[in-house]
Amino acid sequence: MFKWTSLLIPPTTVLIVNLVGIVAGVSYAINSGYQSWGPLFETMEAITEGVSNLNVSEPKKNRIQVSNTKKSLFFYVNLAKRFMQQYNEVELSALGMAIATGVTVAEILKNNGLAVEKKIRTLTVDMRDDPGARPIPKAKIEIVLGKTENFDELMATEAEQREYGGDMEEQQQN
Numbered sequence: 001m002f003k004w005t006s007l008l009i010p011p012t013t014v015l016i017v018n019l020v021g022i023v024a025g026v027s028y029a030i031n032s033g034y035q036s037w038g039p040l041f042e043t044m045e046a047i048t049e050g051v052s053n054l055n056v057s058e059p060k061k062n063r064i065q066v067s068n069t070k071k072s073l074f075f076y077v078n079l080a081k082r083f084m085q086q087y088n089e090v091e092l093s094a095l096g097m098a099i100a101t102g103v104t105v106a107e108i109l110k111n112n113g114l115a116v117e118k119k120i121r122t123l124t125v126d127m128r129d130d131p132g133a134r135p136i137p138k139a140k141i142e143i144v145l146g147k148t149e150n151f152d153e154l155m156a157t158e159a160e161q162r163e164y165g166g167d168m169e170e171q172q173q174n
Contacts, residue, residue, distance in 0.1 A: 018047045062087040066094040066102040076105045080145065081114065085155065089118060089146040095125070096138045106143045114154055115145035 022044055062083050066076055076092070083090040094102030109115035121142040126135030148154075 022047060060091060062089060063091045063093055066092055066098050066105065068094075068098040068101045073101060073104060073108075076101065077108050080105060080109055081155065084115065084145065084147050084151065089144060090115075092143040092145065093140070095127075095140050099139060099141045102141055102143060106145055109145060112154070113148055114151055116148055117143065118146045119144040 025043060064076060064079055064083065080090045080092065092102045092106055106115070106117070110117065119142075123140050123142075124137045125140050127138045128135055
């Protein structure tokens with residue numbers, strides 16, 4: 001499904017400007033005669049090649065943006081497990097005070113033998129409270145985790161324990 005975001009504005013603008021340029025070039029070539037068609041087609045070929053090489057990347061489907069206020073720690077742990085099952089790796093992204101939560105989630109997954117670190121990236125991003133406000137630098141961390149070799153086995157064991165634990169509770173109630 002296609003989702004419109006503000007990140008699409010620059011490539012869309014480039015596309016529209018190029019289309020206007022093509023229309024203007026064709027109009028000029030029609031008015032100027034046969035000798036101007038050669039340069040027009042060369043220019044159109046270059047524009048077409050440039051537009052086809054535009055890379056509009058979609059947001060990563062395996063990225064979790066960690067917050068320290070909205071969800072519990074184990075919500076992110078369980079979500080990361082599901083993402084690793086589906087995509088084989090997960091990227092935890094956290095800003096400012098949420099960095100500690102992101103690192104803790106990664107450490108829980110690593111200590112339980114479910115994940116290995118693939119990449120850790122730290123950076124500073126400029127954030128604005130209001131559109132006209134001065135940018136405020138905030139720390140950001142991106143942690144990419146991959147499945148361990150025995151990830152699927154550990155997840156199956158965990159699922160069995162949950163199922164077995166549920167059976168135990170039913171027996172105790174009876």
